[in-house]
Amino acid sequence: MNRSRSDKLFLEARKVIPGGVNSPVRACKSVGCDPLFINRANGASVYDVDDNRYTDYVCSWGPMIMGHAHPNIITAIKGVADQGTSFGAPTRAEVQLAEKVVQAVPSIEKVRFVNSGTEATMSAIRLARGFTGRDTVVKFDGCYHGHADSFLVKAGSGVVTLGIPGSPGVPDDIVKNTVSIPYNNFEILEKTLNDPKLDIACVIIEPVAGNMGCIPPQEGFLETLRELTTEKGIVLIFDEVITGFRLAYGGAQEYLNIMPDLTCLGKIIGGGLPVGAYGGKTEIMDQIAPDGPVYQAGTLSGNPLAMAAGIAALEILEVPGFYDELNTKSAECLNRLKKCAEETGIAATFNGIGSLMTCFFTDQEVVDFDSAMKADTDRYATHYQNMLAKGIYLAPSQFEVAFMSSAHSPEDLEYLEKMTEWSFKKIVEK
Numbered sequence: 446m447n448r449s450r451s452d453k454l455f456l457e458a459r460k461v462i463p464g465g466v467n468s469p470v471r472a473c474k475s476v477g478c479d480p481l482f483i484n485r486a487n488g489a490s491v492y493d494v495d496d497n498r499y500t501d502y503v504c505s506w507g508p509m510i511m512g513h514a515h516p517n518i519i520t521a522i523k524g525v526a527d528q529g530t531s532f533g534a535p536t537r538a539e540v541q542l543a544e545k546v547v548q549a550v551p552s553i554e555k556v557r558f559v560n561s562g563t564e565a566t567m568s569a570i571r572l573a574r575g576f577t578g579r580d581t582v583v584k585f586d587g588c589y590h591g592h593a594d595s596f597l598v599k600a601g602s603g604v605v606t607l608g609i610p611g612s613p614g615v616p617d618d619i620v621k622n623t624v625s626i627p628y629n630n631f632e633i634l635e636k637t638l639n640d641p642k643l644d645i646a647c648v649i650i651e652p653v654a655g656n657m658g659c660i661p662p663q664e665g666f667l668e669t670l671r672e673l674t675t676e677k678g679i680v681l682i683f684d685e686v687i688t689g690f691r692l693a694y695g696g697a698q699e700y701l702n703i704m705p706d707l708t709c710l711g712k713i714i715g716g717g718l719p720v721g722a723y724g725g726k727t728e729i730m731d732q733i734a735p736d737g738p739v740y741q742a743g744t745l746s747g748n749p750l751a752m753a754a755g756i757a758a759l760e761i762l763e764v765p766g767f768y769d770e771l772n773t774k775s776a777e778c779l780n781r782l783k784k785c786a787e788e789t790g791i792a793a794t795f796n797g798i799g800s801l802m803t804c805f806f807t808d809q810e811v812v813d814f815d816s817a818m819k820a821d822t823d824r825y826a827t828h829y830q831n832m833l834a835k836g837i838y839l840a841p842s843q844f845e846v847a848f849m850s851s852a853h854s855p856e857d858l859e860y861l862e863k864m865t866e867w868s869f870k871k872i873v874e875k
């Protein structure tokens with residue numbers, strides 16, 4: 446496979462962009478490769494600048510649940526672009542998308558649009574603190590909530606991929622207000638929320654963890670969390686930046702039937718354009734300026750192109766049967782991949798829910814950050830390189846999920862299965 450144009454662009458990029466990338470995991474360091482530069486994409490395929498084709502299981506880290514360059518989304522963007530790209534004033538499209546979000550996500554009564562998932566989570570904790578008059582934020586080890594200072598404590602995604610505990614540049618004074626506890630650990634959860642010394646404003650959680658690989662909540666964990674937070678008047682925030690419009694049209698809260706107080710959205714909600722959102726109960730949302738005192742603003746928030754893409758995306762997803770079909774297809778694929786592991790005898794644990802899945806290279810159960818860390822990242826790197834050479838584009842990290850889209854065909858999945866078995870065999874024989 447010729448990668449000469451990608452290699453050349455990476456050399457040029459590194460001169461003018463830190464690490465040559467605008468988001469660290471893209472540099473592919475943990476899988477021992479240089480990144481491919483992508484030129485175009487369509488359906489389940491991405492094409493690099495050397496015109497190699499790959500079946501894409503990254504899906505832009507989640508947004509492309511309907512496949513790349515969906516004609517409805519492209520038409521919607523083209524249709525509004527002619528009328529101007531930004532006004533910094535209210536538009537009809539913002540109201541339309543907000544109405545759709547309120548209708549879709551069970552616990553959201555009002556919603557504010559921002560430009561990224563990071564903005565959504567940082568605004569949501571500010572709001573929770575303003576609403577409760579308390580300071581402490583409780584999060585879970587290995588969950589990722591974007592790159593705002595308060596969250597860079599035992600964070601997932603790129604932070605774990607690069608093996609760094611937090612980040613320089615984040616003052617101790619800020620992270621002293623963040624408490625991070627293990628995912629799926631009932632005992633520590635109860636102890637923490639019952640600690641009278643902690644002045645807890647909110648608990649923020651990925652209702653299905655997706656940034657230390659896929660780790661679903663254990664039976665009763667979110668229910669316990671909901672009960673305890675209600676009892677203590679703590680704001681419960683679901684970070685549904687991955688799971689929103691992914692597990693079901695109403696997100697993880699619909700899929701698992703548990704209602705948070707605030708929800709953060711991103712990724713899918715913009716149809717591939719930069720959109721984030723946070724929403725929830727009117728009583729809390731009305732604390733935001735200009736109705737309330739909690740400040741949050743954005744020059745490009747509610748951008749007309751982004752709103753048009755978001756509306757078009759949700760119109761594709763709200764069609765009855767979309768999620769049944771996608772989740773059934775994904776579950777079948779997961780089963781077949783599990784079989785590949787059994788047949789080759791490789792030490793692998795598959796976690797999956799809806800259209801999210803991760804193959805951890807370990808024979809132990811993966812239920813939290815510590816057990817995820819037992820996975821053999823060298824083996825993942827080899828697997829990644831094997832698959833890439835065969836035209837399959839996986840996430841360049843053991844600690845990210847594989848995303849399935851409605852555009853993946855039975856042939857794509859058959860090929861994935863065949864190549865996975867081949868790669869596992871090669872790894873075991875080595």
Ligand SMILES: *Cc1c(COP(=O)(O)O)cnc(C)c1O
Binds near residue numbers: 590592655685712
């Ligand atoms: C991706 C992600 C974010 C951050 O979103 P950005 O748009 O990258 O800022 C926040 N939370 C979760 C759960 C995510 O997966």
